[in-house]
Amino acid sequence: MDAAVSHHTCKELLVSLSDYLDGEAAEALCAEIERHLADCEDCRVVVDTLRKTILLYRTLPPPSPPQTIRARLLHALELDKDAP
Amino acid sequence: MTKELPAPTLLSPELLDEAYEQRLLERIRAGDKTACAECIDLHSAGVYRLALRMVGDPHEAEDIVQETFLNAFRTIDSFEGRSSLSTWLYRIAYNAALMRLRKKQPLHVSIDPHVDEEETATTPVQLFDWCCLPEEDFQTAEARNELERAISELPEPLRAVFVLRELEGLSTEETAQALDLSVSNVKVRLHRARLWLRERLSGYFTELAQRSQERN
């Protein structure tokens, strides 16, 4: 069984998939990719799961700094005292 | 079909207001403490997130934030405004984080990032379509942890590019400025980071999908 995307066309198109998903690929390249995806199940899976991956991390809640960080920062930088 | 991807949305309106930034810079240069505090309020969360993603430890991340602003206010006169203030602060924070990483693991962190980069060249191996999983399976705490862990394990040469471009919402050009890379290098690294994460998450979600298939 061929468990990796290894065909020549697949490899060639792989490098353009980010541009394609970001809407930054030229029209001709998009058409080429879509033609290939219609026939290549492996690449279709890669594109679908790549898109889903991007969606997942872009909707991940960002980590918040600890609430007390501001006070500690202002103190460490001596910004919590009035100007002389 | 590609339009459904949401853009990173962490940038607040003040961060994009050039006139405000100019005035803020002038006030900081004049030694205005309120202006320094404003700058911290505006930029410390982003700097903290980058530092945390780089070093993985909240305490150390806070130290880096402190170091970054200390350094920034001290050298504010040398800031030429060729990049935005936030890009410049990210750059200082990134260098501070990198220095700590190299001190800790001098043997594992390559001085030449291109060596590591080659090793992370990514050919997709996982080819199971797990997109069919029900949406709630993507929103569990376990799935989020898996994603957090995957991001924290991104190879170091890819991680900062990924964080700034994809999570902090910097443009390709700004990311390149912050990390002292070429624009094309940023694009290549971002693409590799995405493929790397896809591969990594595929392991988890494929297992989940197969388990639920077995149950049905």
Ligand SMILES: [Zn+2]
């Ligand atoms: Zn293919």
